[in-house]
Amino acid sequence: MAKRIEVSDLNIYYGNFLAVEGVNVAIEPRSITALIGPSGCGKSTFLRSLNRMHEVLPGARVEGKVVMDGQDLYAADTDPVDVRRSIGMVFQRPNPFPTMSIYDNVIAGNRLNSKRMKKAEADEVVEKSLRGANLWAEVKDRLDRPGSGLSGGQQQRLCIARAIAVEPDVLLMDEPCSALDPISTLAIEDLMAELKERFTIVIVTHNMQQAARVSEQTGFFNLNGVGQPGRLIEFNPTEKIFSNPDEKATEDYISGRFG
Amino acid sequence: MTATKAPTEPPGQRTVRRPGDRLFAASAKGSGIFILLVLAGVAAFLISRALPALVAPAEDIPGGAGLAGYIAPLVVGTLLAAVLALLVATPLAVAIALYVAYYAPRRVAAALGYVIDLLAAIPSVVYGFWGLTVLAPALLPFHEWAAEYLGWIPLFAGPASNTGRTMFTVGLVLAVMILPIISAISREVFIQAPALHREAALALGATRWEMIKMAVIPYGKSGVIAGAMLGLGRALGETMAVAIVLSGGAAATLNLISNSSPSTIASNIALRFPEATGLDVNTLIASGLVLFLITLAVNMLARWIVNRRADFSGAN
Numbered sequence: 001m002a003k004r005i006e007v008s009d010l011n012i013y014y015g016n017f018l019a020v021e022g023v024n025v026a027i028e029p030r031s032i033t034a035l036i037g038p039s040g041c042g043k044s045t046f047l048r049s050l051n052r053m054h055e056v057l058p059g060a061r062v063e064g065k066v067v068m069d070g071q072d073l074y075a076a077d078t079d080p081v082d083v084r085r086s087i088g089m090v091f092q093r094p095n096p097f098p099t100m101s102i103y104d105n106v107i108a109g110n111r112l113n114s115k116r117m118k119k120a121e122a123d124e125v126v127e128k129s130l131r132g133a134n135l136w137a138e139v140k141d142r143l144d145r146p147g148s149g150l151s152g153g154q155q156q157r158l159c160i161a162r163a164i165a166v167e168p169d170v171l172l173m174d175e176p177c178s179a180l181d182p183i184s185t186l187a188i189e190d191l192m193a194e195l196k197e198r199f200t201i202v203i204v205t206h207n208m209q210q211a212a213r214v215s216e217q218t219g220f221f222n223l224n225g226v227g228q229p230g231r232l233i234e235f236n237p238t239e240k241i242f243s244n245p246d247e248k249a250t251e252d253y254i255s256g257r258f259g
Numbered sequence: 260m261t262a263t264k265a266p267t268e269p270p271g272q273r274t275v276r277r278p279g280d281r282l283f284a285a286s287a288k289g290s291g292i293f294i295l296l297v298l299a300g301v302a303a304f305l306i307s308r309a310l311p312a313l314v315a316p317a318e319d320i321p322g323g324a325g326l327a328g329y330i331a332p333l334v335v336g337t338l339l340a341a342v343l344a345l346l347v348a349t350p351l352a353v354a355i356a357l358y359v360a361y362y363a364p365r366r367v368a369a370a371l372g373y374v375i376d377l378l379a380a381i382p383s384v385v386y387g388f389w390g391l392t393v394l395a396p397a398l399l400p401f402h403e404w405a406a407e408y409l410g411w412i413p414l415f416a417g418p419a420s421n422t423g424r425t426m427f428t429v430g431l432v433l434a435v436m437i438l439p440i441i442s443a444i445s446r447e448v449f450i451q452a453p454a455l456h457r458e459a460a461l462a463l464g465a466t467r468w469e470m471i472k473m474a475v476i477p478y479g480k481s482g483v484i485a486g487a488m489l490g491l492g493r494a495l496g497e498t499m500a501v502a503i504v505l506s507g508g509a510a511a512t513l514n515l516i517s518n519s520s521p522s523t524i525a526s527n528i529a530l531r532f533p534e535a536t537g538l539d540v541n542t543l544i545a546s547g548l549v550l551f552l553i554t555l556a557v558n559m560l561a562r563w564i565v566n567r568r569a570d571f572s573g574a575n
Contacts, residue, residue, distance in 0.1 A: 053462055058365075085464030095455040101479030108473060109463040161465070 002029035002200040003069040003086075003169040005050065010064035011229075012042065012049050014057070019045050021229035023064070025219060027170075032192060034211035034238065037221030038253070042230025043204045044092075046221070047172050049204065051087035058206040068169065074079040085112070086164035094155035096147030096162070103143040105158055106130060109166040125165055133161035134191050153184025155232045160191065164199070171195065173203040177210065189214050208254055212242050220250045302551070309545035320542055330546045332511035336426065336521035338549065339513065340501065343495035345431030346503030348438045349487050355438075356483075361471060372446065379439035390432035395423030395504065402516045404425070416514045424506040426520035432500050437490030444489065449475050450480030463540035467516060481565040488561035495525075495554055502526035524550040 012020040015213040019078040020042035022216050029031050035043040048054040049062050051072065055195075065075040086094070096105045106126045110117060116124075123205045126143070130136040135157040147158050155177060163171060173192075177185040192214050193203060205211050211218050245251045317325030340422065359368045402425065406417030452475040460470040501523050510519050522530070524546045535543055 051462065053458065056461055080462050081466050084462055091455065091458065092453060095453075095459040097456055097459065097473060097477070112463060112469055113463050124355075135476075139402075160458070162459075166463070209427035254442065 002027045002198065003199065005170065005202075006065075006067045007050075008065045008067075010046070010049065010062060010066065012045050012054060012062045013060065015059035018229040020049075020221075021231055023232045025198060025232060025235050027202060028196070028217065029200045030196060030198075032203060032214050033217045033219065035202065035204045035221060036206070036208055036211050036253070037207075037230070037233075038223075040226075040230070041221040041223045043219075043221045044174050046229070046232075047202060047204050048089075048176055051089055051172055051230060053089060055080065058121050060217045061137060064159070085109075085166060086168055087170040087172060088166065088168035089161050090156070090163055090173045090176045091170065093179050094159055095148075095255040096155050096158050097209045098146060098148040100140050100147060101144045102147045102150070102158060103137055105147045106161050106163060106165050114176075129161040129165035130158075132164050132195070133157040134187060135161055153180045156188060157182060157191065158182070160188070161196075164195065168199065170200040170202065173201065175204050178206060184250035185210070208242075212238060218242075220245075220253060222253070224250050260282045260450070264503070268483060276337075285502045289472070289572065298535040305544060305548040305551055309541055309548045312541035312545040315538055315541070319538055321539055326542065326545060329438065329482045330496070330524075330549055332521035333524045333527050333546055334512045334549060334553070335513070337495055337523040338519070338524070339426055339515070340429050340433055340497075340523055341491055343426070344433035344437055344494040345491050347431060347434035347488060348441055349432075349483075352438050352441035352486070352490075353445050353483055355442045357447050357448050357471060359442075360449040361467065361475070372443075375439050375442050375502055378435065379443070383436065383497060383499040386436055387500040390428055391502060394432060395425075395428045397423075398428050398431070406515055413513050414515050417517055418550045419516050422518070424504055425518070427503065427515040428525075429501050429505050430515070432504055433497055436500065438492050440493060441483070441486040444486030445479060445483045446478035462539060465535040484561055484565055488558060491557055492554055495523075495550065495557070498525040498529045499521075502529050541569060543556050 007025045007027075009020060010020070010023040012023075015238065037043050037086060045054060050066060050073075054060050054062060062074065064074075068087075072078065075138060095106065096102075100108065103126055106129050107117075107122050110122070110125055115212040127136060127140075128255060130139065135154060139158075140152060147155060156179075158170075160176075164182065177188050189210065191205050192203070192237065195201060203211075215238045217235065218238040220233045220241065221230050222233045223230040234241065234245060234250045236246065240246075242254055245254070312320065312326055315326070317323070320326050322329050348553040355371070359371050359375075363371060394492060399421075402419040402423060403413040405427075408417035410413040410417055416505050451464055456478070457470055457472040499554075505520065505522060505526065506518060511521055512519055515522060528543050531539070532543055
């Protein structure tokens, strides 16, 4: 069910402030696309515009087109709620619902999509999603306990289970490992490699080794100075970005000369 | 780990305590003990002054039916008025709080917040006169309608009052009075629902209402209960507004719309105390002791409700 996303001439605003300018990019299905760049360059903002989470903030808006398999996500008759149901998101800080059990956390999105669900069916979705997120073995005996009792890495995998339980077309990950230790990070990276067989994955990361390890395509965002809009400087296969980038700025960034 | 421990160090050694820490700990402990002392003092006063009424023969108590016979209708009246007020005010207050926190445009929200807070600043005497002169006559048609069509429910058994100065009117006046307390506290906890979890719900494809159900209400539930209990405390103890509005009898009836509703403990004390002498005073204080115990029980119940699912409260 993985789908292709095409972005053309996308400008992203916070009120009157132009945060990201003129993004044109095509994100391929069944692959991992990494977005790298210095802090404040707009990569997270861009990611949040793909599932219309950007406009949740007051005054935030976009201009331009985001098309997923022919469907214009910003068309007047497109409901942002439907967009978010087909494009899942994992956040920087693990955010399972603290008032819900592990079980209820996993099934939360499904309960929204189809109100009535048989117990057996729900059990199946929970097990499949938790297995998919490599968490089943660790939590299968305490599904009725609160999700907030898990470790940070387990919580993040719980959030991934919650996101994939609704079988989205695309999975967006906003620095999913930045709050995790190296072992948990490795677990999530292995998981991403499995998930890309089924989903289109876009990941924002500050960790360039991570981008190099997991992704097929890499986009480099940068900005000229404070108050200037961020831009997509270069978008190329990951191998090329890290060995022989087209742009001088990309090379400076990945070789650690700034940022 | 044991190898790194100095052998001379006694187990459970006390950490260094700085003067600032000690001062703060002492003042916090002192404040806590002070509250307990005040509470114990009030309880001791009530019990000692109520004692003569507790041991007096039944025929000496006003009404001639003994202390329990005197206080029971008042307890019914107190609980009836307070529960009615709570049932009316809580859903309304939660709805107002959600509207102000998540639906209203920013300017409307601020204005509405002020107006609601202003309701709390109106003295209860003013509420009493409003209830007597405006609300009671305005509710007369409802009293008649309820007696005719809802008469099969004991609460609306009738006969309908011809003044409107009934338990039902009192309940509504009290509801308006406790509305600002509940809605202000609910609004605060709803606003504090973490953006992290609200965004998690939205990113799953929740509508705004679904987001509120998933991430805001569960998070704010204990706050709403706390607010409702504060409101209930005020409704239980409200004196002036009830004394002015209610023209009650002395029967322990659940009937909301007749003239025979019992008074509440607090308003009964206010009305009778100026002319009370001897054992009458002790009887009134005994009823005050009962009110004290009811309020205590309500608060403990609320705390128990809040703590029951502490693991899932979002505080961990």
